Amino acid sequence: MSLESLDSSIREIIRDSYPQIQDVNPAQKAVLDAGLLDNPENYIIAIPTASGKTLLGVMAALRTILDGGKVVYAVPLLSIQNEKVKEFKKFEEHGIKVGKHPSSSDLAVMVFESYDALTRFSWNTLSEVDLLIVDEFHMIGEYSRGPTIECAITRSRMLNEGMRIIALSATLQNMEELSTWLAAQVVEHDYRPVPLFKDILNAEEFGTKNKNDVILSILKDSVDESSQAMVFVSTRRFTESLASYLAEKIKRNLPGDKKKAFQTVAEKILDVPRRRGSLPTEVCHKLAECAQNGMAFHHAGLFDQQKEIIEEEFRAGNLLMITATPSLMYGVNLPSKNVVIRD
The missing domain is CATH 3.40.50.300 (P-loop containing nucleotide triphosphate hydrolases)
Structure with a gap:
């Protein structure tokens, strides 16, 4: 048929x-x-x-x-x-x-x-x-x-x-x-429109003992390929700390044509609490700072509208990487070439 x-x-x-x-x-x-x-x-x-x-x-x-x-x-x-x-x-x-x-x-x-x-x-x-x-x-x-x-x-x-x-x-x-x-x-049926390749990465193979530096290497490769990536970690705190770490490390290597889009995403994130009549929280500011460098974290502690912004902007190609808790694994369709399970 x-x-x-x-x-x-x-x-x-x-x-x-x-x-x-x-x-x-x-x-x-x-x-x-x-x-x-x-x-x-x-x-x-x-x-x-x-x-x-x-x-x-x-x-x-x-x-x-x-x-x-x-x-x-x-x-x-x-x-x-x-x-x-x-x-x-x-x-x-x-x-x-x-x-x-x-x-x-x-x-x-x-x-x-x-x-x-x-x-x-x-x-x-x-x-x-x-x-x-x-x-x-x-x-x-x-x-x-x-x-x-x-x-x-x-x-x-x-x-x-x-x-x-x-x-x-x-x-x-x-x-x-x-x-x-x-x-x-x-x-x-076993048809898969996009081939799936699995690998186990050892930090020592990358000349480091820090798993986050392995993820940084993947992020840099994604930037060079004009692709996107996602990383899953076990807690909300880890999503925030990893995104902040990567944002600081990658900010000197950002694609020039994306900086304006990243800034727009950051402003959208800060506008969510303002439209509710309240000031942005510390987490909101941290998320916006990450977004300015093409990064975002995603967990249940964010405003629903902020999570929607992150998902929509990632689909639009206006974010390089999302760090998330496992809740984002279930059914939400996002165009990520590389997916990393860190924890």
């Missing part, structure tokens, strides 16, 4: 909302050929990161909505929820209401905990949901968040037997057990 062979109404919305997509890739084709849009069955879709799982979810959601149904798109984090709402808002040009709760929208993007609350306390609204799409489904195996979404799905199947479930994941271990639990058809 190709994009041209889709129902014309779905194809029109996809073309308008995602003009960069010319056709489906091999992984998406395999899922569509397995009957995603034609069969009423539950599905578990396990394909690699960046191979287009969201588009498959969107196609199924549009099919349900155009048939008069309601859809919940469940995600693990608020940052992903905000990103998806912003992405899906384009559908409103075609008369589809997009929001964060199914009582007021055709397509509701909800974090796992909000959907769990819906299954506990809003049974009438739950009964109106025709399709549940669970993004980052592999998080069902995490000890902290997994039980929440597992219980919510179980409750959904008991209270709304007609609800269809589509689970999207890049990695899954106990596939047979999960498919039996959901009574779902499994579609797996």
